[in-house]
Amino acid sequence: MPAILIIGDSTVEGSxxxxxxxxxxANFVPYGQNYPDQKATGRSKRLHPSFLDPNSxxxxxxxxxxxxxxxxxxxxxxxxLLNAIPVPKQIDKFRACIDKS
Structure with a gap:
């Protein structure tokens, strides 16, 4: 099963x-035409866990x-200035996660 790794800004941020x-x-549940009643369909998971979530x-x-x-x-x-995680640092976090796996 392929993994979906999300890197970006508020358009894809998961908390x-x-x-x-x-x-x-960006505290909004994903939505779209393929989300009846705002529930994801046809995916391996409903939502991909946020990297910084302590439960992840x-x-x-x-x-x-x-x-x-x-x-x-x-x-x-x-x-x-905004205290956001820049894209290059997100990529670094991904690499660190791969190294641990």
Whole structure:
């Protein structure tokens, strides 16, 4: 089964920012035309766990993890002001997770 690894900004963030000190949040359940009653269908999991969620394990990367952070971008300076996890750091977190698996 392929894993879905999510890296990005608020358009795909799954609650990582709830675990850091920032005003930027993306606390909305996924929705879309393939989500009757806002419930995911045809997926291996309903939602991919957020990397920073204390209930998430390093082994979760095998089936998919969300590394995204609302307000993220490629510029470290902007991310520092907003206290978001920049895209390059999300990739570093993914690599660290792979190294542990």
């Amino acid at each position: 990582n920012n709830n675990h850091i000190n920032t005003l930027l949040k 394990s390093d082994a979760a990367v095998i089936t998919g993890v969300n590394f995204a952070s609302a307000g993220a971008g490629n510029e470290y300076q902007t991310n520092t």
